[in-house]
Amino acid sequence: MEARGELRIGFVGAGHMAQGVAQGAVRAGKVKAANVLASAPSDRNLGAFKKLGCKTTHCNSEVLQHCTVVFLATKPYQLPDVLREISPAITRDHVIVSLAAGVTLQILEELLPAGTKVLRVMPNLPCVVQEGAVVFARGSCAGEQEAALLKSLLSSCGLCEETPESYIDIHTGLSGSGVAYVYLFAEALADGAVKMGMPSALANRIAAQTLL
Ligand SMILES: NC(=O)c1ccc[n+]([C@@H]2O[C@H](COP(=O)([O-])OP(=O)(O)OC[C@H]3O[C@@H](n4cnc5c(N)ncnc54)[C@H](OP(=O)(O)O)[C@@H]3O)[C@@H](O)[C@H]2O)c1
Structure with a gap:
């Protein structure tokens, strides 16, 4: 899709939260719009990505083939099926970032191939206008480098802090509600x-x- 070495970000699920994160990252210059690829079953939300200059597809695995950092932005109940679908395409180079509320790192690590670098993010609604408050926690295989990359990307959506996973539900009450x-x-x-x-x-x- 783009020259080697450039950051390529993918979104599996292209709704409100995916659009908010993509807009923040593109407008802040963290990633080129042409290096963003979003997938969804219908065209309902993909138009917003196209308008931003991003690429779109109806094939979730294509996102994994083209992007190293992949945000999982479907509804939580849809995530297990999506993870089963994309797991064969996940490699040790991928950084998988789940936005799904209530889906713990333990569940994510159980559903993903062993050794996958996974992080769990909890945004709030104002992220869609880049005025959000976001916390994230990393899984057992995600290191400082992945945390720093994610913090840099999500800072374009508002305040962003790495926390223990146990703070995520507290954050949902505080900044979500x-x-x-x-x-x-x-x-x-x-x-x-x-x-x-x-x-x-x-x-x-x-x-x-x-x-x-
Ligand atoms: N909205 C918030 O304030 C908020 C706050 C915190 C966390 N979150 C989390 O963020 C995630 C996304 O929420 P949202 O509000 O952005 O939801 P949303 O607007 O309903 O978007 C969901 C997206 O998932 C797509 N999708 C459905 N099934 C799929 C599949 N099998 N494969 C790929 N994509 C699929 C939908 O496709 P179509 O476009 O075809 O419908 C849509 O683009 C959720 O897990 C939620 O818990 C949201």
């Missing part, structure tokens, strides 16, 4: 302004801007 409390707070601010006589649409816009 935390976003919802901020929405409630913004709504309460806007309601106050509406009670004072401001039109609702304007009050909501100002409340949102106040919290940025």
